[in-house]
Amino acid sequence: MSSIHHHAPDLLRIATAGSVDDGKSTLVGRLLYDTKSVLADQIDAVTKASVDRGLEGPDLSLLVDGLRAEREQGITIDVAYRYFATPARSFVLADTPGHVQYTRNTVSGASTAQLVILLVDARNGVVSQTRRHAAVMALLGVPQLVLAVNKIDLVEDAASVYAEISAEFAELTRSLGWSAEQVISIPVSALNGDNVATRSENTSFYDGPTLIEHLETVPNLTDRKQVGLRFPVQYVIRPRTPEFPDYRGYAGQIAAGRVSVGDEVVILPSGTRTTVSQIDTADGQLATAHTGRSVTILLSDDVDASRGDLIASAVDAPEPVQQFSATVCWLAEKALRPGARLLLKHGTKTTQAIVGSLEVLFDEQNLSLVDAPDTVELNQIGRIAIQTAEPIAADDYQVNRESGSFLLIDPQGGNTLGAGLVGDALENLHLTAAPELV
Known part of the structure; x- marks a missing residue:
């Protein structure tokens, strides 16, 4: 097996979602800060900007709301991808905006996520945007959810508030098809760091994992069903040089499955069958390539295939x-x-x-x-x-x-x-x- 295949389980793709002002930017900033995934000069700059605003400590939301236009509007307006790591696992996080008009960005960010952190403000509980986001996550087949009940430090009787919000969210997710094992609720304060990386003494009613502990240990679930090769042809390479007079390669990125030299494949929608004779990359030839790898596939027969066609496993090819x-x-x-x-x-x-x-x-x-x-x-x-x-x-x-x-x-x-x-x-x-x- 390739090294890519071996290391894939160590990377978890996650996304955030929630309503406006639920504290997503602060939570993402806290994740980056607590996992030491930001440079010291960035922390210094954020601390200085926060002090200039009259704050006592660093406003961690400034670590992620980097665009001036975003800060002026007070909202995050696009999907931003953040990278952080702990000794146990690496993470790619899609930080999506909360405004309802940016649902498209939520769809984009969550479409490849293996886990979504859905924030609610403890003072507001489950709101219409929470229900909308949960429904979108269910449709997209996101396998795991975390409900981060944020700003838990700002409510009286935090235990009762947390219990009520968790119960309502559990009922919602159960109605949408998730099992109890796929969903967890965690009371947090992104501003103070409660239950993000360190367990909080302020939430004695909660005995579950911190957010980072959960992210480190949650199963790394891929698609529920494994399919054979799905390779959309991006373009056809024909150098027409004396060195390669008959070269015809089909370039693109493997969308699903794997491909090996000698595999029988079918060109869709035409239905022509052939076999893979060679797999080229910028780093040389491969015997096998997996999902996500950009390759050029050569075929044993001179087939009619062009951009937009799909090279698929002959065993389980979809019907056009x-x-x-x-x-x-x-x-x-x-x-x-x-x-x-x-x-x-x-x-x-x-x-x-x-x-x-x-x-x-x-x-x-x-x-x-x-x-x-x-x-x-x-x-x-x-x-x-x-x-x-x-x-x-x-x-x-x-x-x-x-x-x-x-x-x-x-x-x-x-x-x-x-x-x-x-x-x-x-x-x-x-x-x-x-x-x-x-």
Whole structure:
């Protein structure tokens, strides 16, 4: 096995989410500070800026809200990726904004996360944005959740407040399909560091792990189902030089699975079968390459393949489709209506698409489904029917995240309008608590 495969379990991909002013930037800054993942001069600069503002100690949110425009508005406006490590594990953290209009960033940041830290302000408890984020995490198939009940130092009778918030969140996540083992609540004060890296004496009612202890020891879960090779062709390399007169390589990044020299593969959507003859990289040839590796694949036969095609394992290749149902999180101000003509981007393939019927709308506040809505509005989630001009080789999202997701794009402006999941992700949510469904 390659070294990449050996070390992969030591890296945990996490994301943060929550409402505005719940303290996400402070919590992320605290994680970076307590794991000594920031330079001394950065700490000095933050401390000086904090003192200039009249604060007694460093405002750790300044470690992550680095853009002047963000600080002036007092909000974080994009997904920022942070890297930190402890002796036990390395982490990549997607820090997403809290404003409801930036749900698209939450979707982006959480789509590859193995664990999401969802913050609530202890003074406010579970709010509508908490329920929205939890619903999005459930649809995206995030395998593990941490509810960080922040600002626990600012409430009276913290034990009762924490117990009430934890119970309400447990009921919510159970309704959305998580088991009790997948969800944990931790009372924290990101500002003071309570239960982030060190156990707090101020929360004697809590006997669980600190946040960092939990992050270090939580199982490193990958996709629930392992699939064979999924390799979207990004471009075809044909040097046409005397040294390589017949070279034809297919370059891209392995979206799922692994590939080895000698493997039988199928080119989709054409269905042509062949075998892998060579795997090239910038560092030389490989016998085997795994998910996430950028490679150039050479095939034994002269096949007709180009950008947008998918090279897949012949054993479990997806069936190309042109008509299918999909769950969509709508991210545009202008509502989605039946008959909309859009562009659909799946992997490296972009094709024209028409939206058919709007089948159901998910009410994440009441955990219920509304049949046949007229529109899907900004930040709403619904199941729709789609027809594409060309076939796409997509897996059901529940089978594989990477090969089961797509984007809907405005053909005029090129803006992303929606994030889609192939198949009915809504059916996997446990919505029995909704009286509308009875």
